[in-house]
Amino acid sequence: MSDAPSVRNRRPPGERREQILAVATEMFGNAGFRGVSLADIAARVGISQPGLIHHFRSKEDLLIATLERRDAESSGHIEEAFRDSSAIDALLSLCRYNMANPDSVRLYSVESAESLEPGHPAHEFFRSRYSRVRETVAGRVRRDQELGLLPFDIVPFEFAAGVIALMDGLQVQWLLDPSFDMSSVLSAYLERFRK
Amino acid sequence: MSDAPSVRNRRPPGERREQILAVATEMFGNAGFRGVSLADIAARVGISQPGLIHHFRSKEDLLIATLERRDAESSGHIEEAFRDSSAIDALLSLCRYNMANPDSVRLYSVESAESLEPGHPAHEFFRSRYSRVRETVAGRVRRDQELGLLPFDIVPFEFAAGVIALMDGLQVQWLLDPSFDMSSVLSAYLERFRK
DNA sequence: GTCTATACCCGGATAGAC
DNA sequence: GTCTATCCGGGTATAGAC
Numbered sequence: 266m267s268d269a270p271s272v273r274n275r276r277p278p279g280e281r282r283e284q285i286l287a288v289a290t291e292m293f294g295n296a297g298f299r300g301v302s303l304a305d306i307a308a309r310v311g312i313s314q315p316g317l318i319h320h321f322r323s324k325e326d327l328l329i330a331t332l333e334r335r336d337a338e339s340s341g342h343i344e345e346a347f348r349d350s351s352a353i354d355a356l357l358s359l360c361r362y363n364m365a366n367p368d369s370v371r372l373y374s375v376e377s378a379e380s381l382e383p384g385h386p387a388h389e390f391f392r393s394r395y396s397r398v399r400e401t402v403a404g405r406v407r408r409d410q411e412l413g414l415l416p417f418d419i420v421p422f423e424f425a426a427g428v429i430a431l432m433d434g435l436q437v438q439w440l441l442d443p444s445f446d447m448s449s450v451l452s453a454y455l456e457r458f459r460k
Numbered sequence: 461m462s463d464a465p466s467v468r469n470r471r472p473p474g475e476r477r478e479q480i481l482a483v484a485t486e487m488f489g490n491a492g493f494r495g496v497s498l499a500d501i502a503a504r505v506g507i508s509q510p511g512l513i514h515h516f517r518s519k520e521d522l523l524i525a526t527l528e529r530r531d532a533e534s535s536g537h538i539e540e541a542f543r544d545s546s547a548i549d550a551l552l553s554l555c556r557y558n559m560a561n562p563d564s565v566r567l568y569s570v571e572s573a574e575s576l577e578p579g580h581p582a583h584e585f586f587r588s589r590y591s592r593v594r595e596t597v598a599g600r601v602r603r604d605q606e607l608g609l610l611p612f613d614i615v616p617f618e619f620a621a622g623v624i625a626l627m628d629g630l631q632v633q634w635l636l637d638p639s640f641d642m643s644s645v646l647s648a649y650l651e652r653f654r655k
Numbered sequence: 656g657t658c659t660a661t662a663c664c665c666g667g668a669t670a671g672a673c
Numbered sequence: 674g675t676c677t678a679t680c681c682g683g684g685t686a687t688a689g690a691c
Contacts, residue, residue: 280656295577301495302684316657318686319473371576378573381635382490392636426633430645433632434625440576441587450625451523451556453618476674497666510669519667565682 282320285310289331295369297379298328298386325386332376332390335369352405353455356428360448363436367443374436395443399425416460424458477515480505484526489566492574493523493581513545520581527571527585529563546609547600548650551623555643558631569631594620608610619653 288309292301303324307317320455321327342362363370380387402425409415431454435447483504487496498519501510516522541550558565575582597620603625604610626649630642 296580297492297494297512297574297577300574300577303686304684311541312656313658314685315659317685319656324685338603347611356510375573375576377632378570379495380494381570381632382492382495385491395633397638417618420648422644426630426640427626427645427649430633431622431649433629435621436574437576437628438590438621438625441590450622451620453615454626454649454652457649498668499666507674508676509667510677513668514674 267449281310285317285320285327286331286334289327290335290372291368293328293331294368294373294375295373298324299379303327310354328376328386329390330409331372332387335372336394338354339366339369347401347405351412352422352424353415353459354453355405356402356432357448357452360432360435360451363432364439364447370436371376371440374433395429401425402428414459414460419458428455462624472505474548476505480512480515481529482487483566484522484528486554486563488523488526489568489570492570493519494574497524509628522584523571523581526567530567531589531595534561534564542596542600547597547604547619548610548654550600551627551650552643552647555627555630555646558627559634559642562635565631566588566596566635567630569628593624596620599625609655610653638650 267448285306292306292309295301303317304314304366305312306327310317314349317327321330338360342358343355346358349355350358376387377391380391381383390449397415403421405419406415406424409425410421411421428451431451432439432447435445435450440445474547480501484501487501487504490496497509498512501522502509510596516525534557540553541553544550545553571582572586574580575586577583594617598616599618601610601614601619605612605614605616605625623646626646627642630640630645634640634642642651
Protein backbone atom coordinates (compact mmCIF):
# COMPACT_ATOMS: atom_id res chain seq x y z
CA MET A 266 0.00 0.00 0.00
CA SER A 267 2.92 2.32 0.59
CA ASP A 268 3.57 1.99 -3.17
CA ALA A 269 0.22 3.47 -4.10
CA PRO A 270 0.55 6.25 -6.69
CA SER A 271 1.62 9.36 -4.88
CA VAL A 272 4.03 12.22 -4.99
CA ARG A 273 6.67 9.86 -3.59
CA ASN A 274 6.78 7.97 -6.91
CA ARG A 275 8.40 10.93 -8.56
CA ARG A 276 11.91 10.59 -9.89
CA PRO A 277 14.47 13.30 -10.66
CA PRO A 278 13.60 14.57 -14.17
CA GLY A 279 16.76 13.50 -15.95
CA GLU A 280 16.79 10.05 -14.44
CA ARG A 281 13.28 9.15 -15.53
CA ARG A 282 13.96 10.43 -19.02
CA GLU A 283 17.06 8.29 -19.27
CA GLN A 284 15.18 5.25 -18.03
CA ILE A 285 12.48 5.76 -20.66
CA LEU A 286 15.08 6.06 -23.41
CA ALA A 287 16.77 2.81 -22.36
CA VAL A 288 13.46 0.94 -22.38
CA ALA A 289 12.49 2.51 -25.71
CA THR A 290 15.81 1.49 -27.25
CA GLU A 291 15.15 -2.10 -26.37
CA MET A 292 11.49 -2.15 -27.39
CA PHE A 293 11.73 -0.14 -30.64
CA GLY A 294 14.69 -2.35 -31.50
CA ASN A 295 12.67 -5.49 -30.96
CA ALA A 296 9.49 -4.70 -32.79
CA GLY A 297 10.08 -1.39 -34.57
CA PHE A 298 8.34 1.94 -34.18
CA ARG A 299 5.03 0.59 -35.40
CA GLY A 300 5.26 -2.63 -33.44
CA VAL A 301 5.34 -1.06 -29.97
CA SER A 302 2.71 1.08 -28.28
CA LEU A 303 3.31 3.87 -25.82
CA ALA A 304 1.37 1.79 -23.30
CA ASP A 305 3.85 -1.10 -23.78
CA ILE A 306 6.77 1.18 -23.04
CA ALA A 307 5.03 2.90 -20.13
CA ALA A 308 4.22 -0.47 -18.55
CA ARG A 309 7.87 -1.55 -18.66
CA VAL A 310 8.93 1.77 -17.16
CA GLY A 311 6.32 1.39 -14.45
CA ILE A 312 4.21 4.46 -15.22
CA SER A 313 0.99 5.10 -17.15
CA GLN A 314 0.83 6.02 -20.82
CA PRO A 315 -0.05 9.69 -20.13
CA GLY A 316 2.76 9.71 -17.58
CA LEU A 317 5.12 8.68 -20.34
CA ILE A 318 3.88 11.22 -22.86
CA HIS A 319 4.50 13.94 -20.31
CA HIS A 320 8.26 13.53 -20.98
CA PHE A 321 8.06 13.45 -24.78
CA ARG A 322 5.58 15.38 -26.84
CA SER A 323 4.65 12.43 -29.03
CA LYS A 324 5.68 8.93 -29.99
CA GLU A 325 7.67 10.34 -32.91
CA ASP A 326 9.60 12.61 -30.57
CA LEU A 327 10.44 9.65 -28.39
CA LEU A 328 11.79 7.68 -31.36
CA ILE A 329 14.03 10.49 -32.55
CA ALA A 330 15.30 11.11 -29.01
CA THR A 331 16.07 7.39 -28.72
CA LEU A 332 18.06 7.37 -31.97
CA GLU A 333 19.97 10.52 -31.09
CA ARG A 334 20.86 9.20 -27.66
CA ARG A 335 22.62 6.21 -29.21
CA ASP A 336 24.68 8.38 -31.54
CA ALA A 337 25.63 10.60 -28.61
CA GLU A 338 26.70 7.56 -26.58
CA SER A 339 28.91 6.04 -29.23
CA SER A 340 30.36 9.23 -30.70
CA GLY A 341 33.12 9.39 -28.09
CA HIS A 342 34.40 5.93 -28.91
CA ILE A 343 34.17 6.53 -32.65
CA GLU A 344 35.95 9.88 -32.67
CA GLU A 345 38.76 8.49 -30.57
CA ALA A 346 39.19 5.43 -32.78
CA PHE A 347 39.28 7.46 -35.99
CA ARG A 348 41.74 9.91 -34.49
CA ASP A 349 44.18 7.34 -33.08
CA SER A 350 43.94 4.41 -35.51
CA SER A 351 43.98 3.73 -39.22
CA ALA A 352 40.62 3.47 -40.99
CA ILE A 353 40.74 -0.33 -41.01
CA ASP A 354 41.70 -0.63 -37.34
CA ALA A 355 39.13 1.94 -36.28
CA LEU A 356 36.37 0.10 -38.17
CA LEU A 357 37.33 -3.23 -36.61
CA SER A 358 37.30 -1.57 -33.21
CA LEU A 359 33.85 -0.15 -33.92
CA CYS A 360 32.64 -3.60 -34.90
CA ARG A 361 33.78 -5.05 -31.59
CA TYR A 362 32.20 -2.11 -29.77
CA ASN A 363 28.93 -2.88 -31.53
CA MET A 364 29.09 -6.55 -30.53
CA ALA A 365 29.07 -5.36 -26.92
CA ASN A 366 25.93 -3.26 -27.49
CA PRO A 367 23.30 -5.46 -29.13
CA ASP A 368 20.34 -3.29 -28.11
CA SER A 369 21.74 -0.26 -29.92
CA VAL A 370 22.64 -2.32 -32.98
CA ARG A 371 19.17 -3.82 -33.12
CA LEU A 372 17.55 -0.40 -32.86
CA TYR A 373 19.59 0.85 -35.79
CA SER A 374 19.12 -2.22 -37.97
CA VAL A 375 15.37 -2.21 -37.49
CA GLU A 376 14.82 1.53 -37.77
CA SER A 377 17.10 2.15 -40.73
CA ALA A 378 15.00 -0.31 -42.73
CA GLU A 379 11.62 0.79 -41.38
CA SER A 380 12.51 4.40 -42.18
CA LEU A 381 13.09 3.75 -45.90
CA GLU A 382 9.56 5.00 -46.46
CA PRO A 383 9.69 8.74 -47.23
CA GLY A 384 6.99 9.61 -44.67
CA HIS A 385 8.53 7.70 -41.77
CA PRO A 386 9.45 9.84 -38.73
CA ALA A 387 13.11 8.78 -38.94
CA HIS A 388 13.48 9.01 -42.73
CA GLU A 389 15.47 12.23 -42.80
CA PHE A 390 17.46 11.21 -39.75
CA PHE A 391 18.91 8.19 -41.57
CA ARG A 392 19.32 9.89 -44.93
CA SER A 393 21.52 12.60 -43.52
CA ARG A 394 23.26 10.16 -41.20
CA TYR A 395 24.40 7.94 -44.09
CA SER A 396 25.81 10.94 -45.93
CA ARG A 397 27.65 12.14 -42.87
CA VAL A 398 29.10 8.76 -41.88
CA ARG A 399 30.25 8.01 -45.44
CA GLU A 400 32.09 11.32 -45.53
CA THR A 401 33.74 10.67 -42.16
CA VAL A 402 35.04 7.28 -43.28
CA ALA A 403 36.10 8.55 -46.71
CA GLY A 404 38.04 11.36 -45.08
CA ARG A 405 39.94 8.95 -42.86
CA VAL A 406 40.71 6.79 -45.94
CA ARG A 407 42.22 9.78 -47.74
CA ARG A 408 44.45 10.45 -44.78
CA ASP A 409 45.59 6.80 -44.68
CA GLN A 410 46.45 7.03 -48.37
CA GLU A 411 48.63 10.05 -47.70
CA LEU A 412 50.24 8.24 -44.76
CA GLY A 413 51.04 5.28 -47.04
CA LEU A 414 48.72 2.91 -45.13
CA LEU A 415 46.30 2.38 -48.01
CA PRO A 416 46.97 2.24 -51.77
CA PHE A 417 45.88 5.11 -54.02
CA ASP A 418 43.82 2.85 -56.26
CA ILE A 419 41.11 2.84 -53.60
CA VAL A 420 38.25 5.27 -54.28
CA PRO A 421 37.54 6.70 -50.81
CA PHE A 422 33.80 7.11 -51.33
CA GLU A 423 33.40 3.56 -52.65
CA PHE A 424 35.43 2.09 -49.84
CA ALA A 425 33.36 4.01 -47.29
CA ALA A 426 29.97 3.11 -48.76
CA GLY A 427 31.08 -0.52 -48.91
CA VAL A 428 32.26 -0.91 -45.30
CA ILE A 429 29.15 0.74 -43.99
CA ALA A 430 27.03 -1.60 -46.10
CA LEU A 431 29.11 -4.58 -45.00
CA MET A 432 28.79 -3.71 -41.32
CA ASP A 433 25.06 -3.04 -41.62
CA GLY A 434 24.48 -6.34 -43.35
CA LEU A 435 26.63 -8.33 -40.95
CA GLN A 436 24.65 -6.91 -38.05
CA VAL A 437 21.45 -8.44 -39.42
CA GLN A 438 23.05 -11.87 -39.71
CA TRP A 439 24.55 -11.51 -36.23
CA LEU A 440 21.25 -10.45 -34.68
CA LEU A 441 19.58 -13.50 -36.21
CA ASP A 442 22.36 -15.73 -34.86
CA PRO A 443 24.50 -14.33 -32.02
CA SER A 444 27.16 -17.02 -32.54
CA PHE A 445 27.90 -15.48 -35.95
CA ASP A 446 31.27 -13.70 -35.77
CA MET A 447 30.95 -10.34 -37.52
CA SER A 448 34.48 -9.18 -36.84
CA SER A 449 36.22 -12.11 -38.51
CA VAL A 450 34.22 -11.61 -41.72
CA LEU A 451 34.80 -7.85 -41.64
CA SER A 452 38.50 -8.41 -41.07
CA ALA A 453 38.74 -10.87 -43.99
CA TYR A 454 37.28 -8.21 -46.30
CA LEU A 455 39.18 -5.19 -45.02
CA GLU A 456 42.59 -6.91 -45.03
CA ARG A 457 42.28 -7.23 -48.80
CA PHE A 458 42.62 -3.46 -49.09
CA ARG A 459 45.85 -3.01 -47.10
CA LYS A 460 48.83 -1.78 -49.07
CA MET B 461 -23.35 2.15 -63.19
CA SER B 462 -22.25 -0.85 -65.21
CA ASP B 463 -19.32 -1.07 -62.80
CA ALA B 464 -21.58 -1.67 -59.80
CA PRO B 465 -20.50 -4.68 -57.74
CA SER B 466 -21.74 -7.76 -59.51
CA VAL B 467 -20.72 -11.14 -60.69
CA ARG B 468 -19.10 -9.46 -63.69
CA ASN B 469 -16.36 -8.05 -61.45
CA ARG B 470 -14.95 -11.52 -60.98
CA ARG B 471 -11.52 -12.27 -62.33
CA PRO B 472 -9.96 -15.63 -63.15
CA PRO B 473 -8.66 -17.02 -59.84
CA GLY B 474 -4.94 -17.02 -60.65
CA GLU B 475 -4.98 -13.55 -62.14
CA ARG B 476 -6.54 -11.87 -59.12
CA ARG B 477 -4.13 -13.66 -56.80
CA GLU B 478 -1.19 -12.47 -58.84
CA GLN B 479 -2.51 -8.91 -58.86
CA ILE B 480 -2.85 -8.97 -55.07
CA LEU B 481 0.70 -10.24 -54.65
CA ALA B 482 2.11 -7.48 -56.85
CA VAL B 483 0.27 -4.80 -54.89
CA ALA B 484 1.30 -6.39 -51.58
CA THR B 485 4.95 -6.48 -52.68
CA GLU B 486 4.88 -2.76 -53.27
CA MET B 487 2.96 -1.84 -50.14
CA PHE B 488 4.69 -4.17 -47.65
CA GLY B 489 7.95 -2.96 -49.13
CA ASN B 490 7.02 0.65 -48.54
CA ALA B 491 5.71 0.57 -45.01
CA GLY B 492 6.38 -2.95 -43.74
CA PHE B 493 3.97 -5.61 -42.58
CA ARG B 494 2.78 -3.54 -39.63
CA GLY B 495 2.57 -0.30 -41.59
CA VAL B 496 -0.05 -1.47 -44.09
CA SER B 497 -3.59 -2.62 -43.44
CA LEU B 498 -5.51 -5.21 -45.43
CA ALA B 499 -7.95 -2.44 -46.26
CA ASP B 500 -5.11 -0.38 -47.81
CA ILE B 501 -4.13 -3.28 -50.02
CA ALA B 502 -7.71 -4.14 -50.90
CA ALA B 503 -8.39 -0.54 -51.91
CA ARG B 504 -5.46 -0.51 -54.33
CA VAL B 505 -6.57 -3.81 -55.81
CA GLY B 506 -10.08 -2.44 -56.19
CA ILE B 507 -11.91 -4.90 -53.92
CA SER B 508 -13.09 -4.85 -50.30
CA GLN B 509 -11.09 -6.09 -47.32
CA PRO B 510 -13.16 -9.29 -46.92
CA GLY B 511 -12.84 -9.79 -50.69
CA LEU B 512 -9.09 -9.73 -50.23
CA ILE B 513 -9.03 -12.11 -47.30
CA HIS B 514 -10.99 -14.60 -49.34
CA HIS B 515 -7.78 -15.28 -51.32
CA PHE B 516 -5.43 -15.56 -48.33
CA ARG B 517 -6.39 -16.96 -44.96
CA SER B 518 -4.82 -14.12 -43.02
CA LYS B 519 -2.51 -11.14 -43.29
CA GLU B 520 0.41 -13.33 -42.25
CA ASP B 521 -0.35 -15.78 -45.04
CA LEU B 522 -0.35 -12.94 -47.52
CA LEU B 523 3.06 -11.74 -46.35
CA ILE B 524 4.67 -15.16 -46.61
CA ALA B 525 3.13 -15.73 -50.04
CA THR B 526 4.50 -12.34 -51.13
CA LEU B 527 8.01 -13.20 -49.98
CA GLU B 528 7.93 -16.64 -51.57
CA ARG B 529 6.69 -15.26 -54.86
CA ARG B 530 9.78 -13.06 -55.14
CA ASP B 531 12.16 -15.94 -54.48
CA ALA B 532 10.34 -18.01 -57.07
CA GLU B 533 10.60 -15.17 -59.60
CA SER B 534 14.32 -14.61 -59.20
CA SER B 535 15.42 -18.20 -58.69
CA GLY B 536 15.63 -18.84 -62.42
CA HIS B 537 18.03 -15.97 -62.99
CA ILE B 538 20.13 -16.89 -59.95
CA GLU B 539 20.48 -20.57 -60.77
CA GLU B 540 21.50 -19.77 -64.30
CA ALA B 541 24.09 -17.21 -63.21
CA PHE B 542 25.66 -19.54 -60.64
CA ARG B 543 25.76 -22.38 -63.16
CA ASP B 544 27.29 -20.43 -66.04
CA SER B 545 29.50 -17.82 -64.33
CA SER B 546 32.12 -17.56 -61.62
CA ALA B 547 30.95 -16.58 -58.13
CA ILE B 548 32.08 -12.99 -58.60
CA ASP B 549 30.48 -12.60 -62.01
CA ALA B 550 27.25 -14.23 -60.89
CA LEU B 551 27.01 -11.92 -57.87
CA LEU B 552 27.60 -8.84 -60.01
CA SER B 553 24.93 -10.04 -62.39
CA LEU B 554 22.54 -10.55 -59.48
CA CYS B 555 23.25 -7.02 -58.29
CA ARG B 556 22.32 -5.60 -61.69
CA TYR B 557 19.21 -7.77 -61.75
CA ASN B 558 18.24 -6.33 -58.36
CA MET B 559 18.70 -2.78 -59.62
CA ALA B 560 16.04 -3.52 -62.21
CA ASN B 561 13.60 -4.73 -59.53
CA PRO B 562 13.38 -2.08 -56.83
CA ASP B 563 10.02 -3.24 -55.44
CA SER B 564 11.37 -6.70 -54.68
CA VAL B 565 14.53 -5.29 -53.16
CA ARG B 566 12.59 -2.93 -50.97
CA LEU B 567 10.32 -5.72 -49.75
CA TYR B 568 13.34 -7.78 -48.74
CA SER B 569 15.25 -4.95 -47.10
CA VAL B 570 12.26 -3.88 -45.03
CA GLU B 571 11.03 -7.33 -44.08
CA SER B 572 14.40 -8.85 -43.25
CA ALA B 573 14.87 -6.14 -40.62
CA GLU B 574 11.30 -6.13 -39.37
CA SER B 575 11.45 -9.91 -38.96
CA LEU B 576 14.45 -9.84 -36.61
CA GLU B 577 11.97 -10.13 -33.75
CA PRO B 578 11.53 -13.83 -32.87
CA GLY B 579 7.73 -13.65 -32.96
CA HIS B 580 7.47 -11.95 -36.36
CA PRO B 581 5.57 -13.92 -39.03
CA ALA B 582 8.60 -13.93 -41.35
CA HIS B 583 11.26 -14.64 -38.70
CA GLU B 584 11.82 -18.27 -39.60
CA PHE B 585 11.55 -17.53 -43.31
CA PHE B 586 14.58 -15.24 -43.18
CA ARG B 587 16.59 -17.31 -40.72
CA SER B 588 16.48 -20.35 -42.94
CA ARG B 589 16.91 -18.27 -46.07
CA TYR B 590 20.19 -16.75 -44.86
CA SER B 591 21.56 -20.20 -44.06
CA ARG B 592 20.55 -21.53 -47.45
CA VAL B 593 21.87 -18.60 -49.47
CA ARG B 594 25.20 -18.56 -47.60
CA GLU B 595 25.64 -22.25 -48.40
CA THR B 596 24.84 -21.73 -52.07
CA VAL B 597 27.41 -18.96 -52.42
CA ALA B 598 30.05 -20.82 -50.37
CA GLY B 599 29.60 -23.87 -52.57
CA ARG B 600 30.17 -21.85 -55.72
CA VAL B 601 33.30 -20.32 -54.13
CA ARG B 602 34.74 -23.76 -53.45
CA ARG B 603 34.21 -24.71 -57.06
CA ASP B 604 35.96 -21.52 -58.23
CA GLN B 605 38.89 -22.35 -55.98
CA GLU B 606 39.20 -25.76 -57.60
CA LEU B 607 38.93 -24.16 -61.02
CA GLY B 608 41.76 -21.78 -60.13
CA LEU B 609 39.53 -18.68 -60.32
CA LEU B 610 39.80 -17.83 -56.62
CA PRO B 611 42.75 -18.27 -54.23
CA PHE B 612 42.64 -20.94 -51.55
CA ASP B 613 43.25 -18.44 -48.75
CA ILE B 614 39.59 -17.41 -49.00
CA VAL B 615 37.35 -19.06 -46.39
CA PRO B 616 34.19 -19.84 -48.41
CA PHE B 617 31.78 -19.27 -45.54
CA GLU B 618 33.32 -15.91 -44.64
CA PHE B 619 33.35 -14.77 -48.25
CA ALA B 620 29.70 -15.79 -48.62
CA ALA B 621 28.48 -14.15 -45.41
CA GLY B 622 30.36 -11.00 -46.38
CA VAL B 623 28.98 -10.59 -49.92
CA ILE B 624 25.46 -11.17 -48.72
CA ALA B 625 25.95 -8.56 -46.01
CA LEU B 626 27.53 -6.17 -48.48
CA MET B 627 24.71 -6.52 -50.97
CA ASP B 628 22.04 -6.18 -48.26
CA GLY B 629 23.66 -3.04 -46.91
CA LEU B 630 24.18 -1.49 -50.33
CA GLN B 631 20.51 -2.00 -51.09
CA VAL B 632 19.53 0.20 -48.16
CA GLN B 633 21.80 3.03 -49.33
CA TRP B 634 20.51 2.62 -52.88
CA LEU B 635 16.86 2.67 -51.81
CA LEU B 636 17.51 5.89 -49.89
CA ASP B 637 19.23 7.39 -52.93
CA PRO B 638 18.53 5.78 -56.32
CA SER B 639 21.49 7.55 -57.92
CA PHE B 640 23.81 5.54 -55.67
CA ASP B 641 25.60 2.93 -57.81
CA MET B 642 25.58 -0.38 -55.93
CA SER B 643 27.33 -2.38 -58.60
CA SER B 644 30.45 -0.24 -58.75
CA VAL B 645 30.99 -0.51 -54.99
CA LEU B 646 30.31 -4.25 -55.05
CA SER B 647 32.72 -4.67 -57.91
CA ALA B 648 35.46 -2.69 -56.13
CA TYR B 649 35.20 -5.07 -53.18
CA LEU B 650 34.90 -8.35 -55.06
CA GLU B 651 37.79 -7.63 -57.42
CA ARG B 652 40.11 -7.62 -54.40
CA PHE B 653 39.49 -11.36 -54.02
CA ARG B 654 40.39 -12.46 -57.56
CA LYS B 655 43.44 -14.64 -57.88
C1' DG C 656 5.28 14.37 -12.38
C1' DT C 657 1.86 11.20 -12.45
C1' DC C 658 -2.75 9.53 -12.37
C1' DT C 659 -7.82 8.16 -14.20
C1' DA C 660 -11.05 8.77 -17.60
C1' DT C 661 -12.22 9.39 -22.04
C1' DA C 662 -12.57 10.92 -27.00
C1' DC C 663 -11.78 9.22 -31.23
C1' DC C 664 -9.99 6.48 -34.87
C1' DC C 665 -8.29 2.23 -36.99
C1' DG C 666 -7.10 -2.71 -37.33
C1' DG C 667 -8.16 -7.85 -38.37
C1' DA C 668 -11.40 -11.24 -38.78
C1' DT C 669 -16.13 -13.30 -39.18
C1' DA C 670 -21.25 -13.84 -40.57
C1' DG C 671 -24.25 -14.03 -43.97
C1' DA C 672 -26.39 -12.15 -48.33
C1' DC C 673 -25.96 -12.09 -53.35
C1' DG D 674 -15.78 -14.27 -55.70
C1' DT D 675 -17.25 -10.33 -53.71
C1' DC D 676 -20.06 -7.46 -50.90
C1' DT D 677 -22.09 -4.98 -46.42
C1' DA D 678 -22.41 -5.03 -41.69
C1' DT D 679 -20.46 -5.85 -37.46
C1' DC D 680 -17.68 -7.49 -33.45
C1' DC D 681 -14.03 -6.57 -30.69
C1' DG D 682 -9.58 -5.21 -29.51
C1' DG D 683 -6.12 -1.69 -29.46
C1' DG D 684 -3.85 2.72 -30.75
C1' DT D 685 -2.59 8.00 -29.73
C1' DA D 686 -3.55 11.94 -27.60
C1' DT D 687 -6.04 15.14 -24.47
C1' DA D 688 -8.64 16.87 -20.18
C1' DG D 689 -8.47 17.59 -15.67
C1' DA D 690 -7.65 16.00 -10.82
C1' DC D 691 -4.08 15.30 -7.26
